[in-house]
Amino acid sequence: MADAIMFDRIALIGIGLIGSSIARAILRADLTRELAISDASPQHLSEAEKLELGHSFHHDPVEAVQDADLVILCTPVGTYRTIGEQIAPALKAGAIVSDVGSVKEHVVDTLQDVLPAHVDFIPGHPISGTEKSGPRHGFAELFDNRFCILTPTEDASQQAVDRLKALWEAIGSEVEIMDAKHHDLVLAITSHVPHLIAYNIVGTADDLESVTKSEVIKFSAGGFRDFTRIAASDPIMWRDVFLNNRDAVLEMLGRFLEDLSMLQRAVRDSDGEMLESLFTRTRNIRRSIIDAGQETDAPDFGRQHHAETDSE
Amino acid sequence: MADAIMFDRIALIGIGLIGSSIARAILRADLTRELAISDASPQHLSEAEKLELGHSFHHDPVEAVQDADLVILCTPVGTYRTIGEQIAPALKAGAIVSDVGSVKEHVVDTLQDVLPAHVDFIPGHPISGTEKSGPRHGFAELFDNRFCILTPTEDASQQAVDRLKALWEAIGSEVEIMDAKHHDLVLAITSHVPHLIAYNIVGTADDLESVTKSEVIKFSAGGFRDFTRIAASDPIMWRDVFLNNRDAVLEMLGRFLEDLSMLQRAVRDSDGEMLESLFTRTRNIRRSIIDAGQETDAPDFGRQHHAETDSE
Numbered sequence: 001m002a003d004a005i006m007f008d009r010i011a012l013i014g015i016g017l018i019g020s021s022i023a024r025a026i027l028r029a030d031l032t033r034e035l036a037i038s039d040a041s042p043q044h045l046s047e048a049e050k051l052e053l054g055h056s057f058h059h060d061p062v063e064a065v066q067d068a069d070l071v072i073l074c075t076p077v078g079t080y081r082t083i084g085e086q087i088a089p090a091l092k093a094g095a096i097v098s099d100v101g102s103v104k105e106h107v108v109d110t111l112q113d114v115l116p117a118h119v120d121f122i123p124g125h126p127i128s129g130t131e132k133s134g135p136r137h138g139f140a141e142l143f144d145n146r147f148c149i150l151t152p153t154e155d156a157s158q159q160a161v162d163r164l165k166a167l168w169e170a171i172g173s174e175v176e177i178m179d180a181k182h183h184d185l186v187l188a189i190t191s192h193v194p195h196l197i198a199y200n201i202v203g204t205a206d207d208l209e210s211v212t213k214s215e216v217i218k219f220s221a222g223g224f225r226d227f228t229r230i231a232a233s234d235p236i237m238w239r240d241v242f243l244n245n246r247d248a249v250l251e252m253l254g255r256f257l258e259d260l261s262m263l264q265r266a267v268r269d270s271d272g273e274m275l276e277s278l279f280t281r282t283r284n285i286r287r288s289i290i291d292a293g294q295e296t297d298a299p300d301f302g303r304q305h306h307a308e309t310d311s312e
Numbered sequence: 313m314a315d316a317i318m319f320d321r322i323a324l325i326g327i328g329l330i331g332s333s334i335a336r337a338i339l340r341a342d343l344t345r346e347l348a349i350s351d352a353s354p355q356h357l358s359e360a361e362k363l364e365l366g367h368s369f370h371h372d373p374v375e376a377v378q379d380a381d382l383v384i385l386c387t388p389v390g391t392y393r394t395i396g397e398q399i400a401p402a403l404k405a406g407a408i409v410s411d412v413g414s415v416k417e418h419v420v421d422t423l424q425d426v427l428p429a430h431v432d433f434i435p436g437h438p439i440s441g442t443e444k445s446g447p448r449h450g451f452a453e454l455f456d457n458r459f460c461i462l463t464p465t466e467d468a469s470q471q472a473v474d475r476l477k478a479l480w481e482a483i484g485s486e487v488e489i490m491d492a493k494h495h496d497l498v499l500a501i502t503s504h505v506p507h508l509i510a511y512n513i514v515g516t517a518d519d520l521e522s523v524t525k526s527e528v529i530k531f532s533a534g535g536f537r538d539f540t541r542i543a544a545s546d547p548i549m550w551r552d553v554f555l556n557n558r559d560a561v562l563e564m565l566g567r568f569l570e571d572l573s574m575l576q577r578a579v580r581d582s583d584g585e586m587l588e589s590l591f592t593r594t595r596n597i598r599r600s601i602i603d604a605g606q607e608t609d610a611p612d613f614g615r616q617h618h619a620e621t622d623s624e
């Protein structure tokens with residue numbers, strides 16, 4: 001399999017859910033000779049070592065990026081500036097620097113300021129994940145059949161973009177090239193606003209006096225529990241997403257709220273026709289998502305029906 | 313198994329997802345001698361017959377309820393008045409009449425007006441379902457380990473309530489007795505408003521010009537696709553829910569919107585502390601729901617990762 005090697009040395013900074021999934025997928029396909037791993041959390045780093053997720057493990061990111069041909073930041077986007085400043089002097093000329101952050105424009109601006117001109121900076125974002133965090137929860141198949149968006153800066157060489165694209169394809173993804181600003185708008189509606197709404201309704205339900213917490217829990221199978229999944233996602237990661245994609249999130253949230261006002265009025269006015277027509281239209285989108293291979297067709301997400309039998 | 317018999321004759325009006333699941337669960341546990349099935353849809357009725365979901369099949373609900381000891385309405389709540397008026401003269405004295413509708417107060421009022429005094433009317437609502445409709449998609453395990461709420465009227469005899477409770481327990485559910493008005497408030501937050509929001513965001517995404525439909529579909533794995541599941545639920549059923557639980561829905565929606573305004577302001581003001589504290593608090597509710605056996609602990613709902621391999 002020596003001919004699968006794509007980069008001699010790859011450094012991953014952050015070995016949580018996404019970093020550890022990339023590590024597993026890289027090892028699965030034998031895409032590097034030397035996988036260097038760094039994480040600020042001593043616990044995650046030693047967990048990663050026990051799980052044999054790489055060849056070397058470094059508390060100090062500077063050690064990890066030394067001599068690396070590819071460096072991927074897999075930490076919350078709020079950490080990028082500090083990490084960028086730390087590793088900048090140690091980056092090899094010609095190295096590719098990338099990331100997996102859920103926000104792109106602000107991140108591109110931040111890192112571009114601190115990275116040296118002799119590296120190719122190509123931001124990325126795999127559109128796949130789960131609500132879990134940490135190296136234990138990663139898995140090699142996470143990116144299979146999912147999309148990864150790259151938002152290369154103007155300065156990045158086409159050759160470098162092609163190499164990074166090939167890596168993501170080798171770990172299972174389909175790659176789309178996009179402008180960073182447009183990425184942020186698209187993800188605001190397909191990911192960030194959905195998370196905001198989910199966090200919000202779970203918060204609302206938690207706050208009520210007229211309905212007890214125990215009632216919310218017992219009767220959550222009516223739909224509410226679906227929202228609790230994404231509202232259980234990592235707080236720091238999501239705080240950083242909203243702090244760094246404010247404008248696009250507010251724009252899409254504004255659209256959502258406009259539509260919700262109309263829907264609220266339809267409920268108030270008992271406008272059955274309007275309700276039925278919206279509820280009919282929304283069915284089709286799910287069908288298209290299933291047909292595009294981005295969702296399961298199994299009823300109820302294929303949830304195990306006996307909750308007690310499927311604990312980890 | 314003859315001693316499992318709880319009712320000599322049971323009639324189910326409506327043999328869709330819920331009706332057919334009840335039928336399967338009743339047959340599984342051998343709880344009746346004669347299961348009579350009625351549905352307005354000739355196609356569903358003949359499908360039910362092919363699937364052997366009962367002992368007799370009737371286009372006319374009057375035939376089905378003839379001599380029945382228990383009648384359960386399993387149609388959209390908007391159909392109740394008409395069905396009630398049709399079957400009222402044919403109901404046997406001492407029969408129990410129940411339903412599975414997602415709304416209770418308005419339904420109780422409607423049916424109570426038309427049902428004869430010589431039956432025990434005990435509205436019900438199983439808190440379990442999927443986004444699919446029709447007899448094909450039902451399954452006997454749907455109610456296992458889920459709650460069923462009964463909202464008996466003051467006139468109903470305790471003995472009748474006990475008998476209906478025992479039936480639901482025999483088909484797998486835990487029964488809670490509740491006031492109809494309170495039911496509607498609880499379900500507004502655990503089910504109706506979540507559906508309204510899900511329908512709404514899917515509608516918003518479908519309407520955008522700045523983000524194409526193909527982008528919404530491709531990148532839906534970021535969170536959006538979760539919402540498409542409940543937004544693919546039956547349009548008629550859900551229209552009827554909102555038409556019949558207006559006040560509680562508007563009240564809970566009002567609370568949701570108040571909280572969302574605060575969250576919107578936190579995003580606008582880059583209030584990272586507020587965001588992080590909400591996002592941390594919401595994690596716990598999911599944990600409680602999982603611990604209560606009402607949700608799977610598997611990451612991503614245990615979704616099959618390879619969408620292409622799990623089509624029906």
Ligand SMILES: NC(=O)c1ccc[n+]([C@@H]2O[C@H](COP(=O)([O-])OP(=O)(O)OC[C@H]3O[C@@H](n4cnc5c(N)ncnc54)[C@H](OP(=O)(O)O)[C@@H]3O)[C@@H](O)[C@H]2O)c1
Binds near residue numbers: 127
């Ligand atoms: N989760 C998803 O669904 C998903 C999907 C696509 C993209 N992303 C992006 O992927 C990135 C990582 O998310 P994740 O879900 O993998 O999070 P995660 O599981 O929490 O992993 C992040 C890891 O980075 C470590 N870390 C934090 N600050 C650091 C620093 N300054 N230097 C080195 N390591 C540091 C964390 O340690 P501590 O836990 O001790 O802080 C943790 O081990 C984020 O930028 C996110 O936007 C996530």
Ligand SMILES: NC(=O)c1ccc[n+]([C@@H]2O[C@H](COP(=O)([O-])OP(=O)(O)OC[C@H]3O[C@@H](n4cnc5c(N)ncnc54)[C@H](OP(=O)(O)O)[C@@H]3O)[C@@H](O)[C@H]2O)c1
Binds near residue numbers: 413
């Ligand atoms: N789905 C859920 O998750 C869920 C959960 C709890 C409670 N419920 C409640 O259960 C009830 C049924 O929902 P469902 O999901 O089972 O819906 P469904 O799968 O669409 O089944 C409803 C069945 O009733 C038939 N029907 C409609 N009008 C009728 C009439 N006037 N007389 C006789 N049959 C008629 C329908 O035929 P057509 O299809 O031809 O109209 C269909 O076969 C609703 O009241 C709903 O609120 C649903």
